[in-house]
Amino acid sequence: MKIKLVIGVTALNAIDSPGPGIAVIRSLRDSKKFDVRIIGLAYEFLEPGIFMHDLVDKSYQIPLPGTGMEALWQRITQIHERESIDVLIPNFDAELFNFIQLADRFKAIGIQTFLPTASQFENRHKTNLPQLGKISGIAVPETRSLNTLKDVRNVSKDWTFPFFIKGRYYDAIRVFSEEQANAAFHKLAAAWGYPVIAQKNVSGEEVNVTAIGDGKGNTLGAVAMKKMYVTDKGKAWSGISIADEDLLLQSKKLIQALRWPGGLELEWIKDANGNYQLLEINPRFPAWVYLATGCGQNHPEQLVSLALEQPVEAIEAYETGKLFVRFSFDLLVNIEDFEKITTKGEL
Amino acid sequence: MKIKQNIAISESGFLFDPATGHSFTTNPSGLRIMQLLREGKNKSTILEQLAQEFDTEHDTLERDVNDYLNMLNYFKLTQS
Amino acid sequence: MATSKKPYERPVIQRLNAGVTGKFGQPSVTASVSNIDGNSVDALIQQFGSPLFVISENTLTKTYRDAERAFTNRYPKVQLAWSYKTNYLDAVCRIYHRLGAWAEVVSGFEYEKALANGVEGSKIIFNGPGKSAAELEKAIHNQSLIHIDHADEFYVLRELVQQNGQSARVAIRVNMDCGIYPQWDRFGFNLENGEAFNMIEQICSVDEMHLEGLHCHIGTFVLSTQSYSIAAAKMSQLALQIKKQFSITIKYLDLGGGFASKNTLKGSFLQGQDANPSIDKYAEAICSAILKSGFNENELPLLILESGRALIDESGYLLGSVLSHKRLGDGRSALILDFGVNVLFTAFWYDHKISTTQVHGQWQEDMVLYGPLCMNIDVVREHITLPPLNKGDKVVVHNTGAYNMTQWMQFISMRPAVVLIDRNEKPHTIRLRETTATIQAQEKIPNHLTHG
Structure with a gap:
């Protein structure tokens, strides 16, 4: 007898740069242990998973991470009252901060998660990788934090080109000259803030x-x-x-x-x-x-x-x-379904 | 002012323009204006009707309805 | 009759674009706030006018107690000093002093205010790069703690103490690399290049100068608690080095302030309320670094903190009213409010949380919030999602206690009144709304312009 469970899953954006949600759901559908009802949690109207009715039983919109923890909490508790979610699996880097902070409160109302702590x-x-390498004995490409153009000049002098300039959170640019390094430094500092990271090319x-x-x-x-x-x-x-x-x-x-x-x-x-x-x-x-x-x-x-x-x-x-x-697949969607997700926030 | 004939308006406030493929949502007071336009009512009749149904002042209503009708034009949802 | 009518909401239509998230079926982004410490927003505005700054003594007191506890639970000798420039309304300063805070001032004007608020001279910390000789003389006389910012100040001070034969209690401000950018090396003496130590050596050679402390202030709205660990460790090492070299026991380490409040900096991905470190995290970083640095237990220095923003931001509210709803050329909605960046100066740095005062339906729209100034820079929020507000609706701006009531500008219009709600929920005016007469009192008209 399989155990019946209701599981909330995010990242239904199975697009050309896909989120993991659909892969996670397919895995859960294959489970020999669990019989799952899947609650899809979507940020945008057109996340394909919303319309994949053979994989996702019901979808709800949730507020964007930048809206804050409290808005997420209110929405999840509202959904929980109707769906009695057993387990929640968030799958986006950008949303994890809020879900981690709320993990204890979710637990208190019967929603289980299994997430890293805020400090983990x-x-x-990536700014902490060298430190982590030291502790764990894992090899990490040599990395430096860059805060000023002087730091860029120094790293350009000390290392051989090409190397990578990386944004604090996302993006990496391979640079072949000090000019390119300067340009990448400015671009990534503007997008993601300081420090910018230089990583040796391996x-x-x-x-x-x-x-x-x-x-x-x-x-x-x-x-x-x-x-x-x-x-x-x-x-x-x-x-x-x-x-x-x-x-x-x-x-x-x-x-x-x-x-x-x-x-x-x-x-x-x-x-x-x-x-x-x-x-x-x-x-x-x-x-x-x-x-x-x-x-x-x-x-x-x-x-x-x-x-x-x-x-x-x-x-x-x-x-x-x-x-x-991977393959692309054009899902056909009736306007009534689109209407429901856009006007009621659920489908 | 008239709403284009082929535009589908649902009770939920969802609008779809099959000619352009654009969709829209509107709130309850907006939906009421849409329905009155569909019934062929002109602006002054709409204002009178809304004044009877909603708890607000005439000036506010007049300004907001003008703004709403302008937005319908802006979104090309109307025909002459 | 009116009761049978439906509640009105401005009609809104919105086009659905790919990538746009739904505004329906979701909890309101900002819960409405109709009441502050037992006073309705409507009643406050009716009595004191709009816009209006409101300070909650309850929140202020609780925030102070929490901060004090965060440090005293972790370190045996702690003193908070109220940063005057953050909010120097006398009523506000007096609350802090009654709670036990010293005064931290950065000008002669603030120094005068601290004295007038009944602070003993020996409990005033005098910071900043712009102290005049006369101000320094007064500080020496009152035995205040003078934090030397640059070499020229040292020479003025040396001349004063040697002339008068009166001793001065001094510290130096030290700047250093704590791994954050920008490094505030414009204030004080640099640690890494040896400048700080040279200055200490010079101070030690003047009999009338007593080096009592070391001061640093690594930045503003610093989100990295790790940087405070580094600063506290480096300051401790410097104190121990001074002990070894000059046999002087440093009595206090002043780690300054710069702790973030719950505001959200522009460009932040997450809400400040959720992501900014709590005061406990800062306290843990600082206290554990000092305790680990190797002081004898009986020679642990007093730890002074000069936090301003983190202590008061949350207790301040700005109440205001919608003057008009407006449609922009590209179809976006905008509201004109009765306060702008002249009053809410911090709108330049933060995406302030703004609440409505009434419960609205589930519809919300994206809009721009403008102030009433006839100036293009007057933008309160470049982008916000709010219910469809209309003329006359009230709004509440949160976390406005820090820097607004000192950096606000008398520009184009008058500055609003400030009301303090006391611990019994009673409102008191603590600063009157300015009038034309307030401003004109300072002006003079030359004779040749007085008549027709």
């Missing part, structure tokens, strides 16, 4: 890992993927599951050091010497997490069990050589 969330920011093979931690340092699942085709937005359009003992070992070491609770994506690069260096930590499942499910590790299902404080077995094995290939 903060510590995995040439090599990029590989990604989707994983889940139990919050005590144990890795309950980890699947590695090599991108096969990348869109002009830098997103994987197809990829293949691979196995590399060292890569999985490094990933587990990091999860141990972070004591990470819940899903995460690690972006690694294998340098010329064959060593893995950590480029970035994304604090939620990636949009390709369904590949892990298809390979025998259902991380979203594990996350739901963790949220419900049920015992979860670590899974080591997974099928390698399985591909995912």
